[in-house]
Amino acid sequence: MNQSPRVAPKSPSEALKPVAPPAPPPKARRRRRSPFIAMMSGLFTALLVLAGVVGAGIAVIGSQSKAPGPLASDRVLIIPKESGLTEISDLLLREGLIEHPWAFRVSALVTGNWTKLKAGEYLFKARASQQEILDIIAEGKAVEHSITVPEGLTSEQIIARLKDNDLLTGDVIQVPREGSILPDTYKFQRGSTRQAIVDRMTRDQRIALNAIWTKRPADLPIKTPQELVILASIVEKETGRADERPRVAGVFINRLNRKMKLQSDPTIVYGIVGGKGTLGRSIQRNEITQATPYNTYVIDGLPPGPIANPGRAAMEAVVNHSRTKELYFVADGSGGHAFAETLDQHNRNVGRWRQLEAGRREPGKPPSESSVDKVEPPPAPDTRTEAPGPQRANTDTDDVETFPTPGSRRAGAPVAQPGANVQAGVTGRARAFDASEGTPRDPLLNRSYDLNSPKQVPSLRP
Known part of the structure; x- marks a missing residue:
């Protein structure tokens, strides 16, 4: 039988003595840290500190950029071409729009707008903030x-x-x-x-x-878009009243359908001066029958091209022209025109126009060259069967023929019976009616005459 080893008894004094603790275990060998890891750790710490500083700076700049600026009143400023961020910020400082150009540059860099800054003329409102100024220039919101x-x-x-x-x-x-x-x-x-x-x-x-x-009616006697522009340009020069454009267009459409000459005075002017558009005087008597490609007193149908640049309303008036039987119109004294289907109606309208013109003369003042009657012998026989067209004033707004109401044009063709006083119309054109033939005729096609002036064809106008 195995027995435990016997322990020698200790004396009481020995038993009271402290027992020495056991020796600690041997320490593990410490590994040395890599220099690269140490460097990266330091760099990361530095970046954190820098990010904190930058963040705080951005917050300060952001707050400053949104604050009202120093500009006391609205200001227009021109940013020259090829100006960079530095040049723009310095210009804004000189002109009193910003106080801290460095803050403007930092803000432009942070937001990425520094690559979008555009030259131009800009309006900046009073107290505009730095951010508002930067956005206006970057977005190109020029005046x-x-x-x-x-x-x-x-x-x-x-x-x-x-x-x-x-x-x-x-x-x-x-x-x-x-x-x-x-x-x-x-x-x-x-x-x-x-x-x-x-x-x-x-x-x-x-x-x-x-x-x-695309909206034109099927029965329109206009075959191409160019012809539409040509007729619209004549309508544009004939009346400046929006409510009359379709009606004036209707008169010309009716004349085209009847194979009648358009007889529009603005086409005479364009045939003489072309694109310059200005005659600078009244139409001369010999110019009425002067053969030019544009003179619709001589040519049939439309001229070869437009006589001006018509507006949208004039072009729409051609395709939406009034459906009437009217062939004539004359000034009515109120800035518009009186329209007529027959020559008799037209003669009465002309008579009323003459009365208005006569009423405007000062008492005791002799008639002027533009309104005097002149007795002419009866015109020579004529075989023309074409009805006279609407006679109008020179409607070129830059010409001598000007009117009290801007854009208002006058038109008319006075008609006289054979043997009566032959009066000049609004363009100086005389009209006679051949009772034997029953058709209107134009004595100017047979001979020329004037009213107290050897060169000019005067005008009747308000």
């Missing part, structure tokens, strides 16, 4: 100017207006063909090119004309 092209101008006149505008730049490559420009108000930014404006005008005309052409 918009406008140029208005009135209806009825020729292409040369329109190009001359563009050349006179100092806000536009560059030259026009070529004057557009007559009738290819849509009169309207066009907006543009300072420094836009004139050719770009012309391109917009011609593009808008094509779009408008195509849309209007």
Whole structure:
């Protein structure tokens, strides 16, 4: 039987002595840290500190950029071409729009707008913040100017207006063909090119004309879009009243359907001066029957091209013309016209017009050259069977024939019986009625005469 080893008994003093603790276990060998890891740890710590500083700076700059700026009142400022971020911030500082250019540059860099800054003319509101200023320049919200092209101008006149505008730049490559420009108000930014404006005008005309052409009635005696523009240009020059355009267009449509000459005075002017559009005087008596491709007193049907650039309303008036039997119109003294289906009705309208003209003369003042009656011998026999067309004043707004109401045109053709006083119409044209033939006739086609003036054909106008 196994027995435990015996322990020698200790004395009481030995038993009271403390027992020494056991020796600690041997320590594990410490591994040395890699220098790369130490470097990366330090770098990460530095980046955290830097990010905190940058974040705080961005917060301060962001707060500052949204604060109201120093600009006391609205201001227009031009940013020159090829200006960089530094040049722009310095310019804003000089002009009193910002106080801290460095903050403006930092804000532009942080938001990425520094690559989007555009030259141009900008309007900045009073107290505009730095952020608002930066956004306006980066988004290119430049000031918009406008140029208005009135209806009825020729292409040369329109190009001359563009050349006179100092806000536009560059030259026009070529004057557009007559009738290819849509009169309207066009907006543009300072420094836009004139050719770009012309391109917009011609593009808008094509779009408008195509849309209007698709709405034309089947019985319209107009076969092409170009012919529509030609007739619309004549309507445009004949009346400036919107409510009369369809009616005037209807008169010309009726004349085309009856194979009658249009006899429109503006076509005489265009045949003489072309695209310049200005005669600068009254129509001379010999010019009424002067053969030009555009003179509708001489040619049949429409002229070979437009005599101006008609507006959208004039083109729509042609396709939506009034369905009447009217063949004549004359000024009614109120800025409009009196229309007639027959020559007798037209004669009465002319008589009323003459009474209005006579009533405007000052008491005791002799009639002027533009309203005097002249006795003429009966006209020579004529075999013409064509009814006289509506006689009108020179409707070119730049000409001597001007009227009190802008855009209002006058028209009329006084008619006299054989042997009676033959009076000049609104364009100086005399009309006689051949009772034996029962058809109206035009004595000016046989001989020329004037009213107290050897050269000019005077006008009756209010």
